[in-house]
Amino acid sequence: MRKITKALLGATTALTISAALPSVSQAAELTLCWAAWDPANALVELSKDFTAQTGTEMKFEFVPWPNFTDRILNELNSGGKLCDLLIGDSQWLGGSAENGYYVKLNDFFDKEGIKMSDFAEAAVNAYATWPKGTPNYWALPAMGDANAWFYRKDWFAKPEIQAEFKKATGRDLTVPATWAELIETAKFFNGKEIDGKKVYGAAIFTERASEGITMGITQALYANGFKYEMTPGKYDMEGAVNSPDAVKGLEEYKELYKCCTPPGYTDAYMGETLDAFKSGQAAMAMNWFAFFPGLYKDENVGGDKIGFFVNPKGTTAASTLGGQGISVVANTDNMDGALAYIKWFAQPDVQKKWWTLGGYAVHNAVLTDPSFKDSQPFAADFLVAMNQVQDFWQEPSYAILLQAMQKRMHDYVVADKGTAKEALDGLVSDWTEVFKDDGKL
Amino acid sequence: MTARFRPSGRAVRPDAPASRFLVTPVTDTDTSLLDKAAEKAVRVTPAPLAFRVRGLSDRAIAWLFITPTIALLLAINIFPLIWAVYLSFTNFRANRPNAEIDGVGLTNYQRVLNDPDIWQAMQTTAHFVFWTILLQMLIGFALAYLIDRKFRGHAFWTTVILIPMMLSPAVVGNFWRFLYQPQIGLFNYIYSFFTGVPPSSFEMLGSVALSPWAIIIVDTWMWTPYVMLICLAGLRSIPDYLYEAAEVDRASAWRQFWSITVPMALPFIMLAVLFRAIENFKMFDMVVLLTGGGPGSTTEVASITLKREAFESWRTGRASAFAIILFVAVFGLANIYVKALNKVKQR
Numbered sequence A: 001m002r003k004i005t006k007a008l009l010g011a012t013t014a015l016t017i018s019a020a021l022p023s024v025s026q027a028a029e030l031t032l033c034w035a036a037w038d039p040a041n042a043l044v045e046l047s048k049d050f051t052a053q054t055g056t057e058m059k060f061e062f063v064p065w066p067n068f069t070d071r072i073l074n075e076l077n078s079g080g081k082l083c084d085l086l087i088g089d090s091q092w093l094g095g096s097a098e099n100g101y102y103v104k105l106n107d108f109f110d111k112e113g114i115k116m117s118d119f120a121e122a123a124v125n126a127y128a129t130w131p132k133g134t135p136n137y138w139a140l141p142a143m144g145d146a147n148a149w150f151y152r153k154d155w156f157a158k159p160e161i162q163a164e165f166k167k168a169t170g171r172d173l174t175v176p177a178t179w180a181e182l183i184e185t186a187k188f189f190n191g192k193e194i195d196g197k198k199v200y201g202a203a204i205f206t207e208r209a210s211e212g213i214t215m216g217i218t219q220a221l222y223a224n225g226f227k228y229e230m231t232p233g234k235y236d237m238e239g240a241v242n243s244p245d246a247v248k249g250l251e252e253y254k255e256l257y258k259c260c261t262p263p264g265y266t267d268a269y270m271g272e273t274l275d276a277f278k279s280g281q282a283a284m285a286m287n288w289f290a291f292f293p294g295l296y297k298d299e300n301v302g303g304d305k306i307g308f309f310v311n312p313k314g315t316t317a318a319s320t321l322g323g324q325g326i327s328v329v330a331n332t333d334n335m336d337g338a339l340a341y342i343k344w345f346a347q348p349d350v351q352k353k354w355w356t357l358g359g360y361a362v363h364n365a366v367l368t369d370p371s372f373k374d375s376q377p378f379a380a381d382f383l384v385a386m387n388q389v390q391d392f393w394q395e396p397s398y399a400i401l402l403q404a405m406q407k408r409m410h411d412y413v414v415a416d417k418g419t420a421k422e423a424l425d426g427l428v429s430d431w432t433e434v435f436k437d438d439g440k441l
Numbered sequence B: 001m002t003a004r005f006r007p008s009g010r011a012v013r014p015d016a017p018a019s020r021f022l023v024t025p026v027t028d029t030d031t032s033l034l035d036k037a038a039e040k041a042v043r044v045t046p047a048p049l050a051f052r053v054r055g056l057s058d059r060a061i062a063w064l065f066i067t068p069t070i071a072l073l074l075a076i077n078i079f080p081l082i083w084a085v086y087l088s089f090t091n092f093r094a095n096r097p098n099a100e101i102d103g104v105g106l107t108n109y110q111r112v113l114n115d116p117d118i119w120q121a122m123q124t125t126a127h128f129v130f131w132t133i134l135l136q137m138l139i140g141f142a143l144a145y146l147i148d149r150k151f152r153g154h155a156f157w158t159t160v161i162l163i164p165m166m167l168s169p170a171v172v173g174n175f176w177r178f179l180y181q182p183q184i185g186l187f188n189y190i191y192s193f194f195t196g197v198p199p200s201s202f203e204m205l206g207s208v209a210l211s212p213w214a215i216i217i218v219d220t221w222m223w224t225p226y227v228m229l230i231c232l233a234g235l236r237s238i239p240d241y242l243y244e245a246a247e248v249d250r251a252s253a254w255r256q257f258w259s260i261t262v263p264m265a266l267p268f269i270m271l272a273v274l275f276r277a278i279e280n281f282k283m284f285d286m287v288v289l290l291t292g293g294g295p296g297s298t299t300e301v302a303s304i305t306l307k308r309e310a311f312e313s314w315r316t317g318r319a320s321a322f323a324i325i326l327f328v329a330v331f332g333l334a335n336i337y338v339k340a341l342n343k344v345k346q347r
Helices: A001-026 A038-054 A065-076 A092-096 A106-112 A120-129 A158-170 A181-191 A212-223 A244-260 A271-279 A290-295 A336-343 A348-357 A379-386 A396-414 A420-435 B032-046 B047-053 B057-088 B107-113 B114-149 B154-166 B169-179 B184-194 B211-236 B242-250 B255-283 B285-290 B301-313 B315-344
Strands: A028-036 A057-063 A085-089 A140-141 A147-152 A200-203 A282-288 A306-309 A324-328
Touching: A001 B107, A028 A038, A028 A065, A028 A336, A038 A057, A038 A290, A038 A336, A038 A348, A065 A085, A065 A092, A085 A092, A085 A290, A085 A336, A092 A120, A092 A396, A120 A140, A120 A181, A120 B154, A140 A336, A140 B107, A147 A212, A147 A290, A158 A181, A181 A200, A181 A244, A181 A282, A200 A244, A200 A271, A212 A244, A212 A396, A244 A420, A271 A282, A271 A290, A282 A290, A290 A306, A290 A379, A324 A336, A324 B255, A336 A348, A396 A420, B057 B169, B057 B315, B107 B301, B107 B315, B114 B255, B114 B301, B154 B211, B169 B211, B169 B285, B211 B255, B211 B285, B242 B255, B255 B315
Parallel strands: A028 A057, A028 A085, A200 A282
Antiparallel strands: A085 A324, A140 A324, A147 A282, A147 A306
């Protein structure tokens, strides 16, 4: 009997210890979720310093962009515990704040002396606040980003091409300053044979499933004065979303798509755009600043062969916002560890190192440094772009709003369905229904 | 050897005296294999267990065995279905856990049925289902007819033909996406080789006119072998004496085909149609990988619309209403079809 008792006691102790072990290891471990792209690798490098200082092991869950929203929002909606920290898209802020998925950081910031005034104002508004622009912080600005352009500088510099361009257009071949010039330049290069290879004018976003075509089209829309509402906060979209300027912007984007993209370019986002440029097929391409360090280092098309420019003007100067803030997931089992990471990440020195590793810090200590503009060939453009960014809806219903826009835009631009005005009218109708359902109209 | 079973088959204690039961003793000579197995089971059943089971009726024991299965069925199939019906009458959104759930009556159903995009998706689905089934039946039956001739090497060719069916739809979707690539894709290259049309001049997946056919081609390539297998089973089930009798009656090959082969194989063909129709009505993975429903919404079949509504827009109530409508449609059509199939089988 004593033997049985001893055996039971031993088994119970073993079970207790084994049950306790995961929680011990969890305490010294943090999982950070983000998209799988170049800056994520830089963050892995940067976070080694955090591990060295605190002993907390960092685990990373990087999801490819096309599945990023689906995967992470499913995780949040199902109350999963995968992520302790999340670098989530700016559009998720509204939903995540209202649904209690993110921890509100105001008290923590006050306690630790973290000031939002230390970060670029546009970045704070876009990546940290909900309701937008109010001092309610749900994230720390982590990665500034905007949609911009890059081009084959070596092709633009060829005397014979310059002469041909001058003859064809009557002006010098320079970086496009307006959307009209962008289209004209793309048309000039499209179908031309350079270095024995047929090339195309521009690689742009046309992806249907997630957010691609919307992020591309808004470059043209914002530059043409597109507004979401007639009166900010009133959701009165008629006359704003489908204004003549917006129609013009949409038509320009379609013109660029039709005239000058490589064949088979009907469902292209970040990866496809990079492929088209790196394979020497495209004279110009759009993509997020996040990829520019990698592009500049590229052996075939980087270095002296590549140049960068901010989104050309239409009636106004504007760029589509990318980038994200870092949030603490309310469901975390390691709240102290997650907050400690935020505190560490907010330090100016860490932010400076973040920039040198390839992350786009938006801390004023980085941006206002006199050497910043010359630190990278695209740094000055980044500053310009971040001062003119505009973002998509950040409403809790942003996913429905985005899906509606993806559908309407792809139908019009790629599938040739209807006119630009009809597409935007349809969008107003879709969005009106969403806001009515939300009780905001 | 004395049997330890009552006629009802109910288990008893192995140590109980046989005389207590109304049992007709059987001998080794007439003990069936089943009886032997039953006896063995009785012998190895622990006495306490046998004691507990004693007194239960056959019906009770039957219920005991099927209860776990029924419980699982209820939990996994029936409960979600009932829950989905409930959700379809609410404004519930899975991404708004803090929002109040209000009943909205038939609003979700009204919106789904009045949504032109949904009808467009249904039309796209119908086009896909109709053409894939038609092509798969024609080609599948023709292949089965040829294979049934038992020519030299027919076993090898049967295996070769079956290969596409063995692949995962994800793999098929991905590599056909490469095959259809206008600049480097083999499909465009072959077409160009035979017609002289430049390969980059047309896009199978990016063209509004061609993309519906692109997905039909891939599905037909993948699933025709499946139809062929079912048709082959049908053809091989036709007794030879029918053809011999027809030969005696001097029936032509054409007449034999239409009067013997087709009617006898018809139940199998109809079964193949049923399986493929149900499968293609809910087609999702392959189309997503090939076109993602594009260009625009040209190849957006109903299941993609449903997925977007449920897990991208997160309008769970409306998505549930759409799912119920689809379920009723498929269930209703399948029932009508099965009745027709039974009639054909009874001829």
